[in-house]
Structure formats: structure tokens, C-alpha cells
Amino acid sequence: MPTAFDLSALPTDHESATLAGRVQLAEGPVPVLLRGGRVIDVSASAATSADLFDLPEPGRADGRDLCAVTELTVGGGAFGLLSPIDLQCVKACGVTFAISAIERVIEERARGDAGKAAAIRSELEQRIGSGIRTVVPGSEEAARLKEALIDAGMWSQYLEVAIGPDAEVFTKAPVLSTLGWGTDIGVRSDSTWNNPEPEVVIIVNAAGTVVGATLGNDVNLRDFEGRSALLLGKAKDNNASCAIGPFVRLFDARFSIDDVRDAELDLTIDGPEGYRLEGHSSMNQISRDPLDLVAQTLSEHQYPDGFALFLGTLFAPVQDRDEAGRGFTHKVGDTVRIHSCRLGTLTNRVTTSRDAAPWTFGIRALYRDLAARSG
Template sequence: MRYYRLPGGEHQSSSESLVVIDDEGDAYDLTSASEDLGSFTELARAANASNQSIDAIARDRISEADQRNLDDIEANALRPVVPDEVWAAGVTYSISEKARKAESGKPEVYIDVYESERPELFLKATPSRTVGPYDSIGVRGDSDWDVPEPELGIVLHRGEVVGYTVGNDVSSRDIEGENPLYLPQAKVYDRCCSVGPCVSTSETVEDPHDLTMSLTIERDEEIAYEDSTSTSEMATSCETLVEYLRRHNTLPETLVLLTGTALVPPETFTLEEGDRVSIDIDNIGRLVNDTVIV
């Protein structure tokens, strides 16, 4: 099943709703059935308390829930979760290792990470720096080479994997390339990350290492860049990334871990204000954002 966060229904007291699209493709407002199910995190808490799966809780409530119009889902979707933290992984695909080498005067740093057992993990964003579908992602005003990085996002609740989403790890390649120690400035700033449009559970995403992922960038209503890949190209598994993230690290209740990118625009490309970035991942959906200078 796929879970969306939407503005509340017209007959609800809550300002937001948790909406599920079930296995038949119908949409139901779970918050209309129970105000205790006002968010994906609250649904995950209910699953923990009852020792049931998230999808089992949802199926139990669908018969009491108001149906929602499918046409309204994508256009009105908010961030599906508001993660306490967003973490990200780097150099998990061979093309990412090559791109980091190309941008950096110290390529051996990235070669070492790609060939190492320990993955690169870093804190990517806080809630205030993370946007949702159709919000604007940001590129730094002091950078001249900026790119989107489409990534599969793992959603964790209390340290356990509960689903998957689409993420965009927007990055300043020239700042990071100048010196790897500038990574936080290249990665963490206003509107540096987007997630959405939904969370798909493990029942829907049966194998996170076998998903087609595509990136399209439009400029002035024309395609400026387009490509696709598969998560099967990952050199580091999702399980390994999660295991290292948990090590000696107290995790917040809900977080998203972005798993790295295999789609890197050419060195001649940089994002500009007004560009529209669309990321599609099988069995999850499409994340769309416009671009602004911040």
C-alpha cells in the first residue's frame, strides 16, 4: 500500500489526513476513520502497539474510512512523513564514484569509500530544510554547479524499516569538489532536500534493489536532461546502510535515509531557477519540484 499526507477532508476537524491507496487502487482517508491515525508516524505507532503490520492496521480501518478522489491525491500531496532527520549515503553506485572523482581534486577519497566496507553516511537535512511534492527545491546562491540527485529513500520508525519513498539530495558539486571537508555546505542548506510523494510499504516494494528510477529535468518547457537506471546497480545494500546508520547512534522516532544516486547530469549541466525536476521510482511514484535560488 502507498500512504499520502494530504490536507484534511471538508468534514474533518483535523487539518491534515493520512490517505492510503490500497491494493485495488482506491484511495481512503484513514484519519476520517480515526483521528489517532493522523500521520504515517501515528500509524506506525499503532502497528507497534498492536504487533501488526502497518498495512494490516490500514486494511482494518478502510471499511470505516471516507473514500478520496484519486485525481486529488497527486496534486495535493504534502510530505508523506515529516522526518525528524534525513540522512544520506554517498558513493553507493559506480557512476557516483566516477562523478565525485571528476568534480574533485582529491579523487582518491571517493575511490577509498567506494571500495570500503564502511559506507559514507551524513546528516542531510532537518525538517525545516526538507520540502515535499511541488514545493521548490533550492540551490545555493554562492555555487555555480548544482545538481539534483534522485535517490531511493528508506523510511525508518524506531530504527526499523517501515517503507520507502522518493528523495532528492540536491547538491553543490563545485563546493564539495573544492574540498571534501566542505561536504556539509554542499549538502545542507535551505530547501536542500525533497521527499515524497508517498511512503510505500515493504509489501508494495518487495525488493528495493530491483526498482527502475528515472530523472527528468525540464527548462523552458523543454527536456534539458533525461535518464534512468535501476537500484540493482547499488554496490552497497539497503540493509548495510541501515545497519551502519544504527551503529552507536540513537535514532529519532522517524527518519529517512537516502541511499545514493546513479543518475548524474553531465559536467556541463547546472540547475537554474525555474527548472522542474521529476523523479520516478517503480512502485512508489513521482516526486516533482521546481527550483529556486536560496
């Protein structure tokens, strides 16, 4: 049975927000705008969301009235809500917050073993916690801290991207593979230590201009990446492992990059056994400015269809779930909610990547739909 879209997932000020998304119709996916509680199909002005974000004023695109927001559904129905992006590359930045740097070092030193993590965490925070939280990446102070940590035998590749001049930027997911609000997200069936990563995702168009922001879940396998950084691809890119949405909030007179810099994110995880975890992430604690992360992504690369960029997270769950000292890991049936007042709420239920719906709609399928509509 289709699931109806929950209006509470919209930003608290959605009536004055410029929101863009994608909806699945019988003839294929179309980019849409929300106006006055109505969903407007703007595919006549922009065939894809990538085209929409390239317009000088995407929020003013012309279109036809499609349906009420209350008629949107997930899992079937005439108006299926999708991830709000399509042809954009999906990039992600890691270790952009001090606490995430410490947690990545813990993963590395524990070799992906959650049982060893608590003791290592205590030692690391005692030795470097205050220093790494205040240092500016790439600064002379950061270089001095690096030398001191090398001398103490405490250096790590994760600290390099945390305080060094170069940010970690990697490809998170293939084009057209991201999921939207209300869908099942997947963790690898052979992972025993994993967690969600609630993040702000900024949308960059083909000209390299940041045009808006949304929410994302960069599902993370702590055991795989902890065993070896060379397993990053296997840890990050799996079926159903990337959720974005529910809508992209476009920049306008009421919402700008400064609102991204000041965003507050709340995370709740409700488990099928009654377990509940709550977390919080403040973008004003990020070590690198969002526009610097965009510039580093663009420094030696072009993106003719634009890209979505995950900005990293402050959230690193250490609350025990089952056994003392083993921290948090997902269970099938967990409901994950990522909320930010001005971006809305992204909700997904956890399954395994093996059991999640297979990814079948790729670039060729989109081309066929677009050709059929234009013919």
C-alpha cells in the same frame, strides 16, 4: 492558484499498492493512506507518520474518509499534499555507486570548477574505471586496489567511502523540512555547478525495521562540495533542498526490499529554454546492499522517531548545457521528474533556496497542532 495532484504520479500498480502520505488540513497535517482512490485520514490511529510506521501493520490502520485522490492539491486548497514523512530524521548515503565515486573525485580534483572536469574524468576512468566498478567495498580486493591507487597518487577520501568498509552516511535535512510532490526545490543562489540526485529513499521505523520506500531528490551542489568535503553541510542542507514523495509504498505481499534492490529510476529535466536531459539509475548497480546501509546508520545511534534514508544515486550528469566542457547545471525554472514504476513519479520545479518558500512549520508548530486537536 493550487496545483492539482497528477494521478500519473502514482505507481503503475497503485490499485494494489499500500501507499502512505501526509495531507495538510485546516487543523494541521495528518497521516493518510490511499484506498480505492480515496484518501483516508488515519490520525485517530496514528497522530504522525512516525507513529503510523511504528504500527505492526500500518497499511491496515483505521481512519475516516477524507477526499478523493483527485482532490489533493499543492500550494493551497482544502487537502494539501505534503512530504510523506514528518518526525523522522533525514539521513543520506553518498558514493554508493561506482560512477558517483568517480564523479566525486572529479569534483575534488577540479576544486569545483566544471571547466576542468572533462579532462580529469577521462584520466580517472582510464586509470580506475573498471577496477572500482567491480570491487566489493571492504573486501581484501578493495584493500589491494586502495594500496595501488595510493602508490599511483590517485587516492581520494571519496574512494575511501566507495570501496572501504565504512559507508558515507550524513544528515541531509532537519526534521519537518522536507518538501513533497509538486513543490519548488531550491539550489543555493551562489552555486554555479549543481544537479539533482534521483534516489530511492527507504523508511525505517523506531524499531529499526525497514517498512517501505519512496523517491527522493537529494539536491547536490558540485561546486561547493568539490572545493572542500568540509562544505558538505552547506552543499546539502539548504532551504527547500530535499524533496521526498509522492507517497511511501509500504512493504506487503506485493512489494518488498527485493523490489527496492531491483528498482529502475528514470530522470528527466526540462529547462525553460527547451533544454532536455534524460538519465537512468539502476539500483542493482549499487555497491552496498540497502540493508547494510541501514545497519551502518544504526550501528552507533538510535532513532526513536525512525528515519528516512537516501540510498545514493548512479546518476551523474555530464551532458553539456550551455558551454562545451562545462557539463550540466540547473537553471531556475527547470522541471525535474524522478520516476520508478512501482514508486511513482516525484516532480518538482527548480528555484533558488533564497527565493523558495521559507520553512516555517517546525516541531513546535506540529506540537501545537497536535495539542489543539487532542484538546
